[in-house]
Structures are given as C-alpha cells and as structure tokens.
Amino acid sequence: VIEIKNLTRVFKMGDIAVHALRGVNLNVDTGEFVAIMGASGSGKSTLMNLLGCLDKPTSGEYFLDGIKVNELNGNAFATIRNERIGFIFQTFNLLARTSALENVMLPLFYDRRGRIKNPGAAAVEALTRVGLSDRLEHEPSQLSGGQQQRVAIARALVNRPAIILADEPTGNLDSRTSVEVMSVFQNLNDQGITIILVTHEPDIALYARRVVELRDGLIRRDSPVTGR
Amino acid sequence: VIEIKNLTRVFKMGDIAVHALRGVNLNVDTGEFVAIMGASGSGKSTLMNLLGCLDKPTSGEYFLDGIKVNELNGNAFATIRNERIGFIFQTFNLLARTSALENVMLPLFYDRRGRIKNPGAAAVEALTRVGLSDRLEHEPSQLSGGQQQRVAIARALVNRPAIILADEPTGNLDSRTSVEVMSVFQNLNDQGITIILVTHEPDIALYARRVVELRDGLIRRDSPVTGR
Ligand SMILES: Nc1ncnc2c1ncn2[C@@H]1O[C@H](COP(=O)(O)OP(=O)(O)OP(=O)(O)O)[C@@H](O)[C@H]1O
Numbered sequence: 001v002i003e004i005k006n007l008t009r010v011f012k013m014g015d016i017a018v019h020a021l022r023g024v025n026l027n028v029d030t031g032e033f034v035a036i037m038g039a040s041g042s043g044k045s046t047l048m049n050l051l052g053c054l055d056k057p058t059s060g061e062y063f064l065d066g067i068k069v070n071e072l073n074g075n076a077f078a079t080i081r082n083e084r085i086g087f088i089f090q091t092f093n094l095l096a097r098t099s100a101l102e103n104v105m106l107p108l109f110y111d112r113r114g115r116i117k118n119p120g121a122a123a124v125e126a127l128t129r130v131g132l133s134d135r136l137e138h139e140p141s142q143l144s145g146g147q148q149q150r151v152a153i154a155r156a157l158v159n160r161p162a163i164i165l166a167d168e169p170t171g172n173l174d175s176r177t178s179v180e181v182m183s184v185f186q187n188l189n190d191q192g193i194t195i196i197l198v199t200h201e202p203d204i205a206l207y208a209r210r211v212v213e214l215r216d217g218l219i220r221r222d223s224p225v226t227g228r
Numbered sequence: 229v230i231e232i233k234n235l236t237r238v239f240k241m242g243d244i245a246v247h248a249l250r251g252v253n254l255n256v257d258t259g260e261f262v263a264i265m266g267a268s269g270s271g272k273s274t275l276m277n278l279l280g281c282l283d284k285p286t287s288g289e290y291f292l293d294g295i296k297v298n299e300l301n302g303n304a305f306a307t308i309r310n311e312r313i314g315f316i317f318q319t320f321n322l323l324a325r326t327s328a329l330e331n332v333m334l335p336l337f338y339d340r341r342g343r344i345k346n347p348g349a350a351a352v353e354a355l356t357r358v359g360l361s362d363r364l365e366h367e368p369s370q371l372s373g374g375q376q377q378r379v380a381i382a383r384a385l386v387n388r389p390a391i392i393l394a395d396e397p398t399g400n401l402d403s404r405t406s407v408e409v410m411s412v413f414q415n416l417n418d419q420g421i422t423i424i425l426v427t428h429e430p431d432i433a434l435y436a437r438r439v440v441e442l443r444d445g446l447i448r449r450d451s452p453v454t455g456r
C-alpha cells in the first residue's frame with residue numbers, strides 16, 4: 001500500500017542545508033504493523049510527515065495505493081490524507097479553547113463521503129476507548145499531558161482510516177495506559193488497518209511485527225520483530 | 229529544602245470540581261534525587277507546578293527554604309521561582325520564532341543578581357551539554373521533538389538553579405540520548421543540586437535515590453530506590 005523510492009528531504013536555512021532524509025526506500029503492505037526507531041534527530045518525524053501527506057519530498061517518489069502522491073496538487077493531496085490516513089503527532093497539535101470532544105470530531109467534518117452518520121457518537125466512542133469518557137468537555141489546557149496525547153490518538157482513529165501513522169503515541173503515558181493504547185492499535189491491526197508507529201521504547205516496538213531503524217536520514221536496518 | 233503539608237488543588241469547571249491533589253505531604257532535603265511516578269492524570273504535573281511556584285494550592289502549605297511560598301504575593305512568588313528553580317515542562321513551552329539560543333538565554337534576563345557574566349556563553353555551554361551545539365540558530369519548528377525537549381532542558385539549567393524540576397524530560401528521547409541527559413542530571417546532583425523528576429519509565433527512575441508514587445491525587449508510596 002506504501003512504496004517509497006529514494007526519498008530525500010532537505011531543509012534550507014539561509015546558506016545551510018539540513019539533510020533530514022538522504023534516500024529512503026521502504027515498502028509497506030496493507031495490514032502490516034511497523035515500528036520505526038532511531039536516535040533523536042535521525043529523521044523519523046520527517047519521514048512520517050511525508051508518509052502522512054503533510055509535506056512533500058525534495059526528491060524521490062511516494063506511491064500510496066498506487067497513486068504517485070508527491071505529484072498531486074494541493075487539493076488532491078489533502079483529500080488523500082483526510083480519507084485514508086489517521087495521524088498522531090509527536091506534539092499532539094490539538095486546537096486550544098476547543099473541547100476534547102470537538103477536537104476529535106474535527107476530521108469528521110472533512111469527511112466528504114459522509115461515511116460516519118453520527119459524528120458525536122463516533123467521537124464519544126473513540127474517547128471512551130482511550131479512557132477519557134469523563135474528560136469530553138475539557139480543553140487541552142485542562143488536561144494532563146497523557147490525556148492530551150490520548151485525545152490526539154482518538155482523533156486519528158475516529159475517521160476509521162486505512163492507515164494509522166503514530167509518532168511516539170506513548171511518550172507521555174504510564175505503562176498501564178500504554179498497554180491499553182497499544183491493545184487498541186493491535187485490535188485495529190487485526191481488522192486489517194496498516195499501522196506505522198515511531199517509538200523510542202523497545203517494549204512498545206515489540207507490539208509491531210517489523211522494525212525499521214533510521215540513522216542520519218537513512219534506513220540502517222529493516223527486519224522482523226523477534227522475541228515477541 | 230521543600231516541605232509540603234496537606235496540599236490540595238481543586239480545578240473548578242462550572243459546577244464540576246476536579247480534585248487533582250487531595251492532601252499531599254512531602255519533604256525533600258537539599259541534594260536529594262527524587263523520581264515521581266504514577267498513572268496518567270494522577271496529579272504529577274499539578275504537583276510539579278505547585279512545587280515550581282507556577283501555581284498556588286487550594287489549601288495546605290508549601291515551605292521552600294523555610295519560606296511559606298503559598299502566601300507570597302505575585303512579585304515575590306515569581307522572584308523565588310526565577311532565582312531558585314529550573315523547570316522543564318512536559319510540553320516544553322518554548323517560544324516560537326525564537327532561536328534555541330535565545331530560548332535558553334531567556335532566564336538569564338530575569339536574573340537580577342547578575343551572577344552569570346556572559347549569558348551568551350552560558351547558553352552555548354548548556355546547549356552543548358545536551359548535544360545541540362549545531363542547532364543554536366534553529367527555531368522550535370525547525371527542531372525534532374527530542375531536540376525541542378533538550379532545548380527546554382538546557383533552558384532550565386542555564387541559571388544554575390538550586391532545584392531542578394523535570395516533568396518527563398526523556399519522554400521524546402531515544403535510549404542513548406536519554407542516558408546522556410540523565411548523566412547531566414546525575415552530575416548536577418553530585419554537585420548538590422536537588423532534583424525532582426517525573427517519569428513513567430522505570431529505567432529512568434533508577435537514576436533517582438527515592439521514588440514517590442502518586443495515585444488519584446495522593447501519595448501512595450514513598451520509598452528508596454532498590455536495585456540500582
Ligand atoms: N486546568 C484544569 N482544569 C480542570 N482539570 C484539570 C486541569 N489541569 C489538570 N486537570 C485534571 O487534573 C488531573 C491531574 O492532571 P495532571 O496534569 O497533574 O496529571 P499527570 O499526573 O501529570 O498526568 P500525565 O502523566 O498524563 O501527564 C487530570 O485528571 C486532569 O484532567
């Protein structure tokens with residue numbers, strides 16, 4: 001479902017160029033569960049933003065369901081993202097002065113196909129699955145760090161996307177809450193949803209079936225998970 | 229150095245009251261290294277904000293170096309915080325459109341006693357210690373999550389505070405970078421600086437000498453670290 005060929009991403013800052021990705025090749029089949037690991041600054045979020053159609057590569061190709069995504073115009077690009085991808089940001093990116101419930105309902109207003117008949121109910125269900133049924137009306141500033149993270153997770157799931165991209169989804173969660181969240185992901189994966197998740201925690205990577213290791217903008221290792 | 233007696237913190241939202249802290253008692257001596265653990269939403273950040281003089285309790289007392297802090301007025305309250313405490317926020321709270329270097333120099337402009345003669349050099353040194361000497365001019369949006377976290381850490385250290393309060397300082401860091409950051413903390417603690425750090429990772433808690441466990445706004449356990 002995902003095919004990346006020789007992807008690069010260079011950030012220009014005046015005369016300086018930061019080579020965040022230096023030629024990444026990656027194929028992910030439908031229904032896979034992949035963990036991406038690597039040092040701070042190695043390019044993981046940059047890769048996730050490209051996969052999530054939030055950014056375009058400097059060079060190389062990205063095929064999503066056979067469509068050459070890096071060549072799409074603004075509208076088509078955004079539509080692909082809204083219809084097929086659920087994205088959980090490393091820094092959550094929730095709307096301030098907007099309740100947890102409204103934050104989670106937001107993707108449903110972009111859903112032109114109107115698949116989800118009752119957005120309110122879908123949002124309540126998504127928030128309940130991550131343990132926040134008693135925090136629906138709280139705004140981000142009235143939530144703990146781990147609660148904000150879980151609102152971001154619920155928001156990514158509510159549209160029932162085909163692909164979930166999760167950037168450090170358990171970074172602010174205690175072990176027990178992490179296990180609850182990972183079993184939600186495992187459940188979705190059992191239903192055929194493709195999951196790619198960035199983590200720095202080896203215990204979390206064990207939930208995946210394949211680990212891809214990034215270093216300095218390149219994939220250094222790509223192998224099945226052993227010891228599950 | 230820190231004495232908390234029966235501290236409570238209630239957040240009012242319309243008719244609803246959230247009892248984030250329900251009567252916390254805690255004494256921390258100068259030079260201690262304490263880890264605070266507990267489930268998401270158990271009250272850790274709320275306690276840290278009270279300790280850091282960023283918030284006031286609903287009831288109870290907080291003595292910092294023998295001074296009854298909860299009764300200080302706005303100015304005295306802020307001065308105590310700026311002079312004695314270095315705070316690392318769970319969500320970093322860096323200034324956007326401001327370079328890493330300028331973000332780290334910020335506390336030095338509040339330092340009325342002018343202890344630090346060369347703020348620029350102190351900031352460069354703090355950023356170098358967390359591995360960011362090649363990212364001084366980058367703004368937060370041009371930094372990875374773990375790099376932003378490290379800028380927040382450098383900012384808390386630059387004023388050479390007597391007490392460091394770190395809320396999940398390694399939440400976005402890979403194991404190797406975490407070890408580098410924890411050895412910076414260990415180093416500071418060896419010099420007599422008091423460290424209180426919130427973490428959900430047992431490996432990180434092992435760097436401390438005492439673990440305090442919060443659950444539903446109360447301290448459930450307070451014991452020395454074994455198995456170091
Ligand atoms: N401003 C606020 N208004 C209402 N409720 C709040 C507010 N701030 C925090 N809370 C609630 O208080 C409780 C404790 O929050 P706190 O941020 O201290 O938790 P925490 O232990 O740091 O959690 P985490 O590990 O997820 O960061 C949470 O249930 C949260 O929803």
Ligand SMILES: Nc1ncnc2c1ncn2[C@@H]1O[C@H](COP(=O)(O)OP(=O)(O)OP(=O)(O)O)[C@@H](O)[C@H]1O
Nearest residue numbers: 011020040041042043044045046370372373374375
């Ligand atoms: N807009 C930008 N301009 C300049 N450099 C950038 C920009 N965004 C990211 N970078 C740099 O690109 C590199 C890769 O960043 P990225 O966010 O992908 O890292 P990461 O692997 O997600 O790190 P972490 O584990 O810390 O989140 C970093 O060194 C970062 O400083």
Ligand SMILES: [Mg+2]
Nearest residue numbers: 045090372373
């Ligand atoms: Mg990242």
Ligand SMILES: [Mg+2]
Nearest residue numbers: 144145273318
């Ligand atoms: Mg917290």
